[in-house]
Amino acid sequence: HKFNQRELEFLKLACSDITYREIAAIMNLSERTIDGYRAVCFDKLNVQSRTGMVLVALRKSLIKL
Numbered sequence: 001h002k003f004n005q006r007e008l009e010f011l012k013l014a015c016s017d018i019t020y021r022e023i024a025a026i027m028n029l030s031e032r033t034i035d036g037y038r039a040v041c042f043d044k045l046n047v048q049s050r051t052g053m054v055l056v057a058l059r060k061s062l063i064k065l
Contacts (some may be wrong), residue, residue, distance in 0.1 A: 001044035003062065010037040015054045015063050 003011065006027075013023045024034045042048065045056040057063045 003044065004039075007037055007041060007044075008062065010034065011041055011057055012052070012063055014038070014050060015057060030036070 010023065011025065013026060015022075018026075020034050021031055024031045027034070037052065038050075041053055045053055045060075047053050047056055054063075058065070
């Protein structure tokens with residue numbers, strides 16, 4: 001699955017220890033919009049948790065440490 005620029009930006013931020021609320025503030029989006037990005041990323045990566053999302057994103061080289 002291809003990720004758009006905003007989804008990749010969300011993914012990079014989500015792979016840090018900041019909260020979803022803080023991600024919303026950084027990206028200038030509502031928390032509800034961030035929930036949408038999270039749902040899309042979980043779906044595209046076929047995971048059920050933030051930890052799973054980080055691990056799969058690393059494996060697929062979507063993010064770097």
